[in-house]
Amino acid sequence: MKLLNHYSIAEFILGFLFFLLLISHVLLLLPYLGGMFILDDFSNLNALKDFSEDNFWLKFGQFVTEGGAGELGRPISLLSFALQYHAWSDIQAFKYVNLMIHVLNGSLVFWIFVLIAPLTALSPHQRHILIFLATAIWLFHPIQISTTLYVVQRMAQLSTLFILLGIVLYLKGRFLLAADKLKIGFFTVSGAVVICGILAVFSKENGVLLVFYLLVLEFTLLQSLKTPVYWQSWKFVFLYLPCALLIAYLLYSVGFSQKTHENYITLGFTVTERLLTQSRVLFDYLLQILLVNPEQFGLAHDDYVLSHSLLEPSITLFTTGVVLAFLIAGFWFRKTVIVFSFSVLWFFAGHLLESSVIPLMLYFEHRNYLPLVGVSFGLVYGCLWLYNYLKQSKMQGIIIFSGALWLSFAVYLCWVQATIWVNPLYQSNLWAEKHPDSRIAQSLKAFVYISLGFEAESEQVYREMLVRFPNATGPMLLLYGRRCFFQENLTDVEINALYDKVKTARADSASIAALNTIVNERMAGRCQAISVEAVEKTLQYLLENPQTGSYKRNLYVLQSLFYSHQSKFEQALQGIEQAIALKDDTPDYRFWRLAWLLSLNRQADTVQAFADIEKQFSFLQRLIYKDELDFWQREIAKIALSNPKNEQGQPTQ
DSSP, X not given: OOOOOHHHHHHHHHHHHHHHHHHHHHHHHGGGOOSOOOTHHXXXXXXXXXXXXXXXXXHHHHHHHOOXXXXXXXXXXXHHHHTTGGGTTOHHHHHHHHHHHHHHHHHHHHHHXXXXXXXXXXXXXXXXXXXXXXXXXXXXXXXXXXXXXXXXGHHHHHHHHHHHHHHHHHHHHHHXXXXXXXXXXXHHHHHHHHHHHHHHHTTOGGGGGHHHHHHHHHHTTTTTSOOOTTHHHHHIIIIIHHHHHHHHHHHHHHHHOHHHHHHHHHHTOOHHHHHHHHHHHHHHHHHHHHHOOGGGOSSOOTTOOOOOBTTBSTHHHHHHHHHHHHHHHHHHXXXXXXXXXXXXXXXXXXXXXXXXXXXXXXXXXXXXXTTHXXXXXXXXXXHHHHHHHOOOHHHHHXXXXXXXXXXXXHHHHHHHHHHHHTOHHHHHHHHHHHOTTOHHHHHHHHHHHHHTTOHHHHHHHXXXXXXXXXXXXXXXXXXXXXXXXXXXXXXXXXXXXHHHHHXXXXXXXXXXXXXXXXXXXXXXXXXOSSOHHHHHHHHHHHHHOTTOGGGHHHHHHHHHHHHHHTTOHHHHHHHHHXXXXXXXXXXXXXXXXXXXHHXXXXXXXXXXXXXXXXXXXXXXXXHHTHHHHHHHHHHHHHHHHHOTTOOSOOOOO
């Protein structure tokens, strides 16, 4: 009895080869999961070190629900980190989970390719080649390394995971609908959009791009599938309407959002400059994917040159023309050269948020993590089409040899990049050498030197940064923050130079990180390098600086904490109220406000502030902060007992 026909044997072989592909990828990266936490790892994950048995549920709830990495807090991503709180000192544990998520994503990419490959004009044998090679490119491309080994980019990985899962379910549902299985079909496609979309968005905000990816599939590969009655109505509600709302939100944020305006001030460029520059960025992404230039990989791209107009720099006109030409061609040929259109539109759909008007840094290679799916599929398909088109065996041999050489080089560079990420000292020096005008690269180099005990070297890096970045406050504050650790006092000349700097220069994330170190070290009595007066003036001058932008809230919080440590509760109260007014999403700030009101003996105001907390807290916040709420309820009861006649809520100072 013949158990397996020809195609099932081929599918078994394909599955076995894919399994070997996953194992090979894991074995390639597994030895290189060491290193250290860097850059945004600390600002997003540092609170894990505060978890203990005594405060576990409070810290767990705070960490998961009060994330500041995005507009929606990214609770699903933070939950995945919180579950590893016990491994905070073991970076390999975090990177191992990232690697496993990457492998899981690779499996979903493989599944998607299995589902869409039959929609192409290739033979069954060539479809299997397409599926295998496109998956291999996505898994092993060196541009994926920073997403996998940069711990905090698990947020991008998890968002991608749920988008890919949503696409798989959607494709399954569409095939069911085409087979007239309407109930289960509509249920599946609806669940794919709603459930997977929500999970993706709460992992990272660009999970909303799920609906755009689905529209790309509908416009290209799925356009010939049979559609049932009410399908257009379903598409309007579940696909077109969310897309329209997102685009409307983006346009509104550019024209009317004060926060967007402040973020652009902080970044130091305009919306127009960002859009012009993104044409070059997108072009560079494509070149980096196709040419795998080893010189361009890494995180230090904050030195990317701005485009001030179509002719400054002049290549902007060319790249803008190329991007527009690809977009137009993608739409124009969607009924004829379908796979080309799918590949092009998928790539641009993946960059719709982070390469548009949202005020973000200009260039990050991890933004290609999911867009690479379309490019890898289109690249392999194009090679197979060319192979079929060229009938001469010699030319076909050249295509096979060139493709094998390119893929081998990509795998080799994947390994090279992994070896760089496991060695922080080499990595930071390499990036600093390649990007001398990158504050990220130079700051990371100094940080690694400090972490490894190279004190003189870190001092030298910071001093070089003062010269290289004269219009930024970060380098000087980082240098002076370093003095706190090594108990080196600042001279009057240095203090006055600091005042001059923070009055006019642009603040950045490094400035806030350095000030956070200075304030906390000063309050702990471990930093005598900077006087109390100098810290107060520095914070005040930065708050008065019009280039501080979106960092004002952080500064108000630091200022409040510093004043409270000196028992200057009136000033501390004013600062925290300013911070709450800018963004009221941190319960701790409201509890601090209660404490400082009570310290000022403003008892009626304390009662009212507590009432506001009770009214505004969600059910989840009430659970997380149960002990704090119970404590303040007891304190309020004491106030009521001590002032029984003060029923009108008047201050009793």
